[in-house]
Amino acid sequence: MIKHEQIETNAGLLIALTMIVISIGGLVEIVPLFFIEDTIEKVEGVRPYTPLELRGRDIYQREGCYLCHSQMIRPFRDEMLRYGHYSLAAESQYDHPFQWGSKRTGPDLGRVGGKYSNEWHVAHLLGPRDVVPGSIMPNYPWLLENDLPYSDIQDRLRALRTAGVPYSANQEEYEANVERFGEEVAGQLDILNAEENLVGQALNGNYDGNRGRITEMDAIVAYLQVLGTMVDFGQYDQGYFVEFR
Ligand code: HEC
Structure with a gap:
């Protein structure tokens, strides 16, 4: 011995x-x-971001929100009680780069979509302490001042298409998307209509509370409001996801 x-x-x-x-x-x-066939859960509803949401995501990265916020709810009881269902691999399959983050100075944002109203997000981003006393999150007043630049939106979608995100560049790809995501979503994923779609969603959604202008605030709120909302967890029983772990 x-x-x-x-x-x-x-x-x-x-x-x-x-x-x-x-x-x-x-x-x-x-x-x-x-020995497992797939590590990406087979779920319905996960789709690439619309052009407006994608611009919101770009701004999220530009502002370094990921330095304080994760987007990965871990499969622990305390996290699921606080944030909701743990994050699935499927939910970030179209994220390049993913926004899982590695630091939580603020709460996880993986399921923040639908948790607050658009007005709340605007007020919070302009001055976090106006709505959450004692918050240490910085103010982002320029998001409401800056018009959203979107003339390069087609190029942005094309770049992601090269990385494998199914934005459609021709009729054939569009039809494949109709089959996969339904007509409404497929329309939003069409590169040639990207600019029109972006403007349409910003005006209809009125995320920043001002229909007259399309601001960076419109984009980031549209993005925050979709986070974690694509999968309808009511459809699946808990045991289903365990197979993929
Ligand atoms: C210095 C760290 C820091 C940075 C950078 C930061 N946040 Fe925060 N964030 C916080 C903290 C702390 C909270 C919790 C207090 C509060 O609600 O303000 C928070 C809360 C939030 C919430 C509410 C979450 C919830 O579930 O209540 C949202 C949404 C949010 N932040 C979005 C953003 C966005 C978007 C950015 C980038 C533009 C950003 N944050 C940048 C620290 C930060």
């Missing part, structure tokens, strides 16, 4: 044994992946 002391005083042996232990851990993590 080798004593602990003998291992610790023999660098070569210590390295060899450490490697063996780490490899076992690695195998336990990696091998199961070869």
Whole structure:
């Protein structure tokens, strides 16, 4: 029987044994992946972002919101009680790059969509302390001052299409999207109509409370309001998702 002391005083042996232990851990993590068909849950409703939501997401990244906010609810009881169903892989499959984040100075935003009204988001982004006393989140007043630049929206969608996001660039792809997402969503994913769709959603949605202008606030609120709302969890029983873990 080798004593602990003998291992610790023999660098070569210590390295060899450490490697063996780490490899076992690695195998336990990696091998199961070869035996499950898919790690992305098969769920309905997840779609790529509309042009306006996508611009909102760009602004979310530009402002560094991910430095304080995660978008990944972990499968722990406390997180699910606070935020709702844990995040699925399927829900970020069209996110490039994903916004899971690694720091929670503020709450997780994975399911913030629909939790507050548009007016609340506008007031909160302009001055977080006006609605949440004691908040340490910064003010973002320029979101309401800046017009949203969107003349390059087609290029943005094209870039994501190259990365595999199913925005349609021709009739054939559009029809495939109709089959996959339904006509209404497919229309929103059509690159040639991107500008028209963006303007339409901003005016109809009136996210910033001013129909006269399309501001960066319109885009970021549209984005926040869709987060975590695409999957209808009422349709599935809890056991279903466990198969994919
Ligand atoms: C310095 C860290 C920090 C940054 C950067 C930050 N936040 Fe926050 N955020 C917080 C904190 C702390 C809270 C909790 C207090 C509050 O509601 O204001 C919060 C709350 C929120 C909430 C409400 C969440 C809930 O469930 O109640 C939203 C929405 C939000 N932030 C969006 C954003 C967006 C969008 C950005 C980028 C434009 C951003 N935050 C940037 C710290 C931050």
